[in-house]
Amino acid sequence: MRQWLKELFEKQYLPAVRSLQDTPEGQTVAKQWAEWMKQQWVEHGLTTLRQQAGVMQEVRNALKAIDSDHVALESMKFSTAQWIAINELSQKAVARRNEHVKLIDDPEAIVAKAVRLLESRDWAAVAAGLTVLTGRRSSEILATAEFEKQSQWSVRFTGALKRKGESQRLSFEIPTLTTADRVIAALRKLRGWVNCQGLSVRQINAKYSHAVAVACDKHFSGLVPVREGEDNLYTHLFRSVYGAIAVFWYCPPTVDADEFKAQIQGHFALLDTQGKELRRSLAAGRHYNDYKIGDGKGNLDGRQGIKLGLGGIEVIEAFERKQVAQMAETLAQLPAKKQREAKVRVWRTDVERLQRCLEQLGIVANNQPDRIGHFLDWVEHQLGSKQAEEPDADVIHLIDLVKTEQQADRTVKHDEGTPGISAKAIEAVDKTPVTSPSPEATPPLWEQLSQQMLTLTRQMSRLTEVLLSREQQTSLEPGQTQTTPSIPLQSPQMQGDEPAIGIAASTINLHTTQSKQMRGDTLKPNRSSEVALEKVNAAIDQIIAYNDAPGRVRSHRIMIGVAALKKVRVRGELCGQTAWEAVIGKANAPGSRTAEIEAHHSHYGLGLMQNRSRNTITGLPSIEDVANGRWHKTAQDSTEAEYPA
Structure with missing residues (x-):
């Protein structure tokens, strides 16, 4: 109960109604004090029925704690007409959102961003990442949530809020969009930074929720479309978007999506002391259906459970696992759907590199599209096999890139060919995705890192030299020639124990006065x-x-x-x-x-x-x-x- 309301209730309202009897006189006094309390709400800025709904519930809960049949409960409530008006406003807002469903075309990118945020030094960014990956509220993430590892890709969650004072503590399994170990480690780190002990949920929200909402907008605005009638992303990320991705990845095709979301988002009927089995409630799910997974062409994707069976990923215990195993076996026996070929433009030299990679990996198929498909399967397997203790995905990708360059052993070409490291390779490093769930773990790679980074430094040095050479050639006037070459800062004879730094500025260009004048780089005489x-x-x-x-x-x-x-x-x-x-x-x-x-x-x-x-x-x-x-x-x-x- 908020502080000002608590003072009104304990110091004035409760002393006046505590001893009232269920008589006409007692009911009259209770009604007068109920009107007084509602007037106090108005004076505190709660002027609409929708604004007053929360404080009404708080006062009624406090009365029930004293006496579940207290006479004041008959007057401290909204009329049937008032409740209809409140619900109608809420239902209209939900209907408006559900009539403008937003499509998510790249769930992998959203999850990749969230996983990266777990490594951030900003507590709000870590909290934002956890809300996306677990579907829990920021106040739960910051204060009440307890995660116990259930499987490699799920945790048992305890600490749900908005349970209206249940006598039992709700606990249920939720799938995580990254490994359970990573989620648990990130939560432990976050709690070490943000201490919410002794704070109420309302105080936690007032102090921290805005920062988390800002972090959500900052990091996900380019990946998640804002839904109808809203100007920020926070609410959607921890509920709607998480639910949509979880269904797409983990919900068996034979299970209704609404049932699955109700289970993983904790939409259960109130628990009593005798309740042993959770009973799902589907009513709340209607508020979180305004995001769906798209196919990239403006239509719904429609698939469910696309990652089940990969690398030991299982459906949560609440649903029948045997049925999922049978479904996977049946799907494996179905003939492959005929696919249409698509043309992808690549550099000629990159085609040669790709062919060498396929040969070295032993990938054999009847045609080129199938070979490419097997190659992508291998790449996804490698990217997805990292565990929480492994290096970042960017480091792994850099090492793999250097390995490819070493195996190809290609020389730098200054004429019509591309440089030793292609522009596509650089772009790949810049846009390296963080992995989504996949099978076994990659062996530790830290012992390889030093030598591989040195090799990459040399490759980047060669690339910079070639780019600058070509840049100078294109800037010369017809008939002019370049007189001074670029000199690498790091020589090919660099020792293995030298630090690999300065990659971005790995060459120095020595220019004579004549070459500067030819390129027009000197400052004009009339300008200092x-x-x-x-x-x-x-x-x-x-x-x-x-x-x-x-x-x-x-x-x-x-x-x-x-x-x-x-x-x-x-x-x-x-x-x-x-x-x-x-x-x-x-x-x-x-x-x-x-x-x-x-x-x-x-x-x-x-x-x-x-x-x-x-x-x-x-x-x-x-x-x-x-x-x-x-x-x-x-x-x-x-x-x-x-x-x-």
């Missing part, structure tokens, strides 16, 4: 270097402000790099590559903002392919417009900020 640097910094400030603008989604943001900005005109003039490199290309140079920009990129997850992906979106301001402050709200660029030119 200070003016150029001032323009560069102003442009960077504008881009950072653009990226930081409220409502900006990740795909609309700009990565700050020399390659993207050296041809940008600031206030009508080129600043020159030298000025850009002085600010963002030299980490230890005076006036360098490299560390600041790297932190900015890391905060928003901006990688090497960010600007290329952004260029495919229509309606966004150009990088040059943003650098000059000429960015404003468009059909695609949904932010309220506007900066003058």
Whole structure:
């Protein structure tokens, strides 16, 4: 009970009605005090019936604790007409949402983001990740929830709120969208950061729930569409979205989705002292049906339990496991559905690399589509087999990438071919997904990490050298030649115990005065270097402000790099590559903002392919417009900020 209501109840209302008898006189006095209490609610800002429903229930529960048949209960209640009005408002809101169901086309990406958040140093981000992966309220995650491992992919949950003072403590099994060990470890870490002992649920919500809601919007706004009539994502993430993904992954096709969601979300009838079996209630589930899994083409996917049977993933105990096993056996005997081939464009050299990988893995099939399918099965198996104690998925993927490059042993080509590490490989590193449930564990890899990272550093050094060489060649005038090569910072003879650092800036270009003039990189005689640097910094400030603008989604943001900005005109003039490199290309140079920009990129997850992906979106301001402050709200660029030119 909220504090102000508790004081009204204990100091004034209860002393006046406690001793009343069930007589006409007692009923009259109880009715007068009920009207007085309702007037106090209005004076505290609770003016509508819907706002008063909660405090009405709190007062009635307090009266029942004294005497379940107290005479004051007859007057301290809403009339039938009032309850109909309250429920009608709620039902209309639910119906409006359910008439505008949102489709989730990439549940894997949502879960991958949530799993990454468990490793965050921000407590609110960890809490947001746990709400998505378990479907529990933030107040439960922060204070009351107890998770006991039930299986590799489920926990037994105790500590449900909103149970209206039951005499028994509710406990039931819930499937987790990542391993149970990972969820339990993250909850333990979170409780070490946030101490809610001695706080009521209302105090916990007042103190912490806003931060969790902000974290949900920040990390999931580009993955989960906002539902009808709402302006944030928090409620959907811990209920609707979790339920939709859990049904898609874990619900047997022979089990009704509403029954499954009622079980895993704790929608049970009230428990009494004699109750031994949980009785599911489907009424509450109607409030959480406004998200469904889509097929990417605007239609419902419709499948259930697609991960059951993979790597020991089982249906929760509340449902018949034998039936699920029989279903899996039957499905395995069905003829494979004929699939249509689709064309995928890749670099010629990448086709050769892929063929070598298939041969080394011993993947054999009658045709190329089947070989690719077997290869993807192997990749998913490797990505999904990591346990809680293993390195991050990004580290594993980096090691696998280096292994592929070592096995291919390809040389860098400066002409029509692609560099030693393809742009697709870099993009893959930048967009590495965190795994979804899958079978056995990958062996520990930390002992390989040092040597593999050194090899990757050399590969990145070679790539940077080639890219800069090609960049210089394209900037030369017809008939001119490049006179000075790029020199790697890290030599091929690097010792194994040297740290693998500085990958992003692994080469230094030595330019003669003549080569600078040929490329047009020197500052113009009529403009001082200070003016150029001032323009560069102003442009960077504008881009950072653009990226930081409220409502900006990740795909609309700009990565700050020399390659993207050296041809940008600031206030009508080129600043020159030298000025850009002085600010963002030299980490230890005076006036360098490299560390600041790297932190900015890391905060928003901006990688090497960010600007290329952004260029495919229509309606966004150009990088040059943003650098000059000429960015404003468009059909695609949904932010309220506007900066003058």
